Amino acid sequence: MSINEVAIVCGTHGNEITGYYLMQKWHQDSSIIERDSFNVKTLHGNPSAYELNRRYVDNDLNRRFKTADLNNPKLASYEENRAKVINQLLGPKENPKTDLVIDLHTTTSNMGPTMLMPQRGDFYNSLAAYVKTKMPEVTIFCDEDHKDRNDHHLVCTVGKYGVIVEVGPVPQSVLRHDVFEQSEQLTQTILDFADLYNRDALPELPKTIEAFRFLKSLTLPVNEAGERIGMLHKNVQDSDFTALNPGDPLFMTFDGEVINYQGDKTVYTAFVNEAAYYDNNLATSLMEKIELKLG
Amino acid sequence: MSINEVAIVCGTHGNEITGYYLMQKWHQDSSIIERDSFNVKTLHGNPSAYELNRRYVDNDLNRRFKTADLNNPKLASYEENRAKVINQLLGPKENPKTDLVIDLHTTTSNMGPTMLMPQRGDFYNSLAAYVKTKMPEVTIFCDEDHKDRNDHHLVCTVGKYGVIVEVGPVPQSVLRHDVFEQSEQLTQTILDFADLYNRDALPELPKTIEAFRFLKSLTLPVNEAGERIGMLHKNVQDSDFTALNPGDPLFMTFDGEVINYQGDKTVYTAFVNEAAYYDNNLATSLMEKIELKLG
Known part of the structure; x- marks a missing residue:
């Protein structure tokens, strides 16, 4: 199968403004994202949330x-309607007209440039290997909660293939030059891959690639009334994709008690103290380190 | 004059949540902020903005x-009414019942722990010297736009004396353990100073103190339609309180042009790329380095 139609979704979250400004740049000079072997278009994911300078209007797109x-x-909320419109434009999800969706995000967490892949398969493993070859600083984040694509709730799953470009740390509503550059470089690398894939011109790729697979989320400690009684311990802050061992400091309560990690094996953190996840009291994601193997 | 009544204002900006959680902690254990020689109380500055998880409801308190x-x-906006109520509680500004107001803030900029002083005078110079003695990592930020206290628009000017505790970097709506600790330590150091000042028990203090005085704000480059055409250059990002020399890279336009700083002398940056200042297209504050001299 060739990649004939590519869509880059920018500003899915209204206060992650890096993608919005990249879109403006690419409108001025579309040659940056164009490649000979496919068509590419950009789409402003959530214009109303951008105008409000908020993540979303009613709920998370x-x-x-x-x-x-x-x-x-x-x-029929704003985002539920918007999702149906995007599904018309890029999908429909059951049989999409778009072969590859690249959805641009930023995070307040110290994750550096990260590529999130919502599905397994040879295409994704080759993409990950190519990206790691060209940008070794990129972390590969596997988020494969659901074997069936139809059960996935992410925007990028509206295409046949889809990935998230996720770069941090950057506060909400802030544009950082370094994050802007990393986001553009990672997007271009993914587009280069699709072009080489179409032309059967990929370089030789490594046979195994380090990646991290999502296991579960950890919540902040709360009292019986549901009020937070502590925060992430400073030893965990900014430690995305590093090891969290049983017994390591994890939370600090406001009255000065350290709560240690209670798991039974070493895991790795991601989305550590991400601002947007406070709505759900999420403190961090826990990941396992894995190897992706190329066929 | 003695400091008899002290007020600590927390959560003046609804999405700067560090002060809110410090207030909760101090409600559990008020001995942390109590001293023998004065009364102290806390006040939640902007409860409605906190509920909305936004800086303000209608305009900046x-x-x-x-x-x-x-x-x-x-x-009669929400914040205009709220200011009048706080003026009743802590002021009135023309003849305040509160001798010292400490207003807790955070910033997305890389400013570390900073104490902002809105007025000149021996009290402030001694306070700055004491704070620098106990916490050398604190930066003293002089913001003395107006000689007459009545012309100042900051919350902390509602008391006879007032300062802002300003700590970063932390994204909006995020609680960081390290910023929480720095904010609490700086607040306690200011309270210690007031207590020693009352008891005429201050230690010997240095005769001169390094500080930075606000000069003006720089705006982001925009086109004729008022749309941003660039961002702060990465050489300036995170460089708060370091030198910006004539000819140094300052902005990067989206089409790849570097705009250099056009001033005629070396200045220093502060509030670099602060998220909340995007509303007014502000890129950074410019400061001069000064010495405060103790009498």
Whole structure:
């Protein structure tokens, strides 16, 4: 299968403004994202949230793309409607006209440039290997909660293939030059891969690639009334993709008690203290380190 | 004059949540902020903005405290009303019942722990010298736009004396353990100073203190339609309180042009790329390095 139609979604979250400004740049000079072997277009994911300088208007657009939800006429919030429109433009999810969706995000966490892949398979493993060859500083983040693409809620799953470009740390509503450059470079590297893939011209790639697979989220400690009684311990802050061992300091309560990690094996953190996850009291994601093997 | 009544204002900006959680901690154990020689209370500056997880509801509470505005009955936004209520509780500004107001803030800029002083005078110079003795990592930020206290718009000017505790970097809506600790330590150091000042028990202090005085703000480059055409150059990012020389890279336009600093002398940056200042297209504050001299 060739990659004939590519879409880059910018500003899925209204206060992650890096993608919005990259889109403006690419409108001025579309040659930056064009390649000979496919068509490419950009799409402003959530214009109303951008105007409000907020993550979303009613609820998170990047959780609205399960096939059942896209086909449920009773779901009618701003983002539920917006998801249906994006599904018309880039999908439909069951048989998409778009072969590859690249969705641009930033995080307040110290994750550096990260590529998130929502599905398994040879295409993704080759993409990861190519990206790591060209940009060794990129972390590969596997988020494969659901074997069936239809059960995935991420925007990028509306295409046949899809990935998230996720770069941090940058505060919400801030444009950093370094994060802007990393986001553009990673996007271009993914586009280069698709072009080489189409032309059967990929270089020789490593046979195994280090990656991290999402296991679960950890919540902040709360009291019986649901109020937070502590925060992430400073030993964990900014430590994305480093080891968290059983017994390591994890939380600090406001009355001065250290709460240690209670797991039974070493895991790795990601989205550490991400601002947007406070809504759900999430403190950090826990990951396992894995190897992706090329066929 | 003794410091008899002290107020600590927390959460003046609704998405700077460090002060809010410090207030919760101090409610559990008020001995942390109590001293023998004065009364101390805490006040939640902007509860509605905190509930919304936004800087403000209608406009910035920390710009509403000019005496003329406090006494103008036509000003009736949420924050204009809130300022009048705080003026009743801690002021009135013309003859305040509160001797010292400490207003807790955070910034997305890489400023470390900073103490902002809105007025000149022996009290402030001694306070700065004491703080630098106990916490050499603190930067002293002089923001003395107006000689007359009545013309100042900051919350902390509602007391006879007032300072801002300003710590970063931390994204909006995020609680960082290290910033929480620095904010608490700086607040306690200011309270210690007030207690020693009352008891005429200050240690010997240095005769001169390094500080930075606000000169002006620089705006981001925009086109004729008012749209941003560039961002702060990465050489300036995170460089708060370091030198910016004529000819140094300052902005990067989206089409790849570097814009250099056009001033005629070396200045120093502060509030570099602060998220909250995007509303007004502000890129950075420019400061001069000064010496405060103790009498």
